[in-house]
Amino acid sequence: MAILFFWKGGFPMLIQFPLDSNILYLPLVYLLPPDLIVRCPTLNALPRCLSEVSASESMMDLLTGDAFLSEIMDASASLAFPHFGFGGWKEHYTGYSPVWRLSYALPLWAQLIEEETGWGVQALFRMKPGTQIPFADPEYIQALFSKVVKRAIEEQGWQSLLDVVREMPCDEDFEPWQTNVRIDFQRKWYHTRSKNVQTVSLEELIEEDEDGSIFYIPDATQNVETYVIAKDFAERFLATLSDKDRQIVKLRQDGYSYVEVADKLGYKNHSGVIKRIEAVKKKLKEYKGKE
Numbered sequence: 001m002a003i004l005f006f007w008k009g010g011f012p013m014l015i016q017f018p019l020d021s022n023i024l025y026l027p028l029v030y031l032l033p034p035d036l037i038v039r040c041p042t043l044n045a046l047p048r049c050l051s052e053v054s055a056s057e058s059m060m061d062l063l064t065g066d067a068f069l070s071e072i073m074d075a076s077a078s079l080a081f082p083h084f085g086f087g088g089w090k091e092h093y094t095g096y097s098p099v100w101r102l103s104y105a106l107p108l109w110a111q112l113i114e115e116e117t118g119w120g121v122q123a124l125f126r127m128k129p130g131t132q133i134p135f136a137d138p139e140y141i142q143a144l145f146s147k148v149v150k151r152a153i154e155e156q157g158w159q160s161l162l163d164v165v166r167e168m169p170c171d172e173d174f175e176p177w178q179t180n181v182r183i184d185f186q187r188k189w190y191h192t193r194s195k196n197v198q199t200v201s202l203e204e205l206i207e208e209d210e211d212g213s214i215f216y217i218p219d220a221t222q223n224v225e226t227y228v229i230a231k232d233f234a235e236r237f238l239a240t241l242s243d244k245d246r247q248i249v250k251l252r253q254d255g256y257s258y259v260e261v262a263d264k265l266g267y268k269n270h271s272g273v274i275k276r277i278e279a280v281k282k283k284l285k286e287y288k289g290k291e
């Protein structure tokens with residue numbers, strides 16, 4: 001149980017309430033910027049005067065209800081999330097994101113804010129009856145959450161986790177719509193994945209005597225993702241070759257022998273075709289190194 005001590009009408013008063021009571025988070029409500037609290041119907045309905053809240057049975061019901069807890073959790077997480085340094089807003093991520101989950105550390109935010117500013121349940125209940133609580137400066141609130149998130153990362157030992165999440169993001173971490181953070185992730189992910197596919201398929205093929213599968217494209221029915229990545233890489237590399245070299249590669253892919261390719265393209269013998277294939281392999285290694 002938690003105990004509040006305050007003066008009322010010149011007399012000392014004590015209030016006891018469970019440690020998990022929603023009342024612990026009421027001070028956070030009065031820190032929410034106007035543009036955020038208007039998106040929270042339950043929180044927005046609470047008067048900005050503690051006397052009016054405590055005197056109304058309906059307001060006390062709101063304070064103890066699940067909607068209050070849900071909205072103050074969402075609102076506090078929205079204020080905390082940007083200060084983890086992952087770009088975008090909490091709403092751009094899903095519950096699969098570890099950072100999204102850390103931003104919902106509501107008890108920790110309430111504790112650290114009280115430690116930093118002295119603004120907590122005790123301070124709230126010690127206000128003079130009838131006091132209207134003004135909205136705080138949004139820039140002040142932003143700076144405050146920046147400070148408490150930084151403290152939380154240091155004191156809770158979250159930095160190593162954040163480093164791993166930043167190094168290895170997952171598609172499931174992001175909401176499906178095309179936000180800037182999702183687009184940025186997809187670009188980096190695509191680049192990494194395409195390099196990996198090249199390393200797996202092309203490294204082996206470059207070392208082979210036969211060249212027919214230099215641009216091996218996996219079966220789309222087996223792995224659509226790998227098929228798209230490999231096909232795109234092959235098309236981009238082929239675009240860097242001369243018309244003659246592209247013809248040679250295409251004919252070899254179609255199963256023509258060196259002699260047949262030489263005959264079709266007007267080479268005196270097949271040794272010229274082999275030399276061009278070796279030149280293409282060299283270019284392939286160089287191109288892969290630049291990707």
